[in-house]
Amino acid sequence: MTSIALGVALCLTGWITLYSLLCNTNGSRGSEWNCRLVTLLHGILAVCITAYIGWVDGPWPFTHPGTKNTPLQIIALVISLGYFIFDMGWCVYFRTEGPVMLAHHTMSILGILLTLSLGESGIESCAVLFASEITNPLLQARWFLRQMGRYDSLAGEAVDVLFVVLFVFMRIVVGGTMLCCELISPRPRFIxxxxxVAMYVLSWVFMVDIGRFAYRKSQSKYRRLRDQRRLAAVKEDDGKTD
Structure with a gap:
């Protein structure tokens, strides 16, 4: 555990150093912009490593839950634990996130700590990490588009649609299947x-928020199209009158 603790400390230092460098070289963009760049990098890195673990290095998480952690699984979890500690501290300091996101970070930190301390179930943690981080680049892209004034465009629509589809498929469908495999297997510990179960419930909390967002956006788009048709009809009637 000493080597793992040292690895987490080094990774935490690395994420803080990266953020500090971005703030020094890209200070005009602001703290949140640079923090989200770090978040984007972690999301891409975590997805690449955990995808390799699941599909190449193994074992397959749906058939081998509760198995001993492999060296690569430990590396992936240590890197992400350092990031989550950094981001949790940043969010608390700048007060940018609500209770749901803070709960997600807290559960992620505790879950990874538990997996590392037990020395098992690393493959499930890596699978959860993959499912939760695969939508992260899209979430950051949406924020960057808004900041640059390009959100109300085809790119913004594509990012939103792809985010919702990926979230539902990975967090709800695949996540639900993974949870069933976890629950029926005798190997994973009860905790x-x-x-x-707690992570899956939290995914549904996020799902409710996403559903509300999708409903509001569809209603807004419908009203905008309706107003455009009315305006077009008025212009057409004025043209006939002239």
Whole structure:
């Protein structure tokens, strides 16, 4: 555990150093812009490593939950634990996130700590990390588009649609399947199964928020199209009158 603690400390230092460098070289963009760049980098890195673990290095998470952690799984979890500690501290300091996101970060930190301390169930944690981080680049792209004034465009629509589709498929469909495999397997410990249930419930909390967002956006788009048709009809009637 000493080597793992040292690895987490080094990764935390690395994420803080990267953020500091971005702030020094890209200070005109502001703290949140640079923090989201760090978040984007972590999301891409975490997805690449955990995808390799799941599909190449193994074992397959749906058939081998509760197995001993491999060296690559430990590396992936240590890197992400350092990031989540950094981002949790940043969010608390700048007060940018609500209770749901803070709960997600807290559960992620505790879940990874539990997996590393037990020395098992690393493959499930990596699978959860993959499912949760695969939508992260899209979430950051949406924020960057808004900041640059390009959100109300085809790119913004594509990012939103792809985010919702990926979230529903990975967090709800695949995540639900993974949870069932976790619960029926005799290998994972009870506390790990409880953590899996908690993460899945939190995914549904996010799903409710996403559903509300999608409904509001569709209603806004419908009203905008309706107003455009009315305006076009008025212009057409004025043209006939002239």
């Amino acid at each position: 790990i199964k409880c953590g899996g």
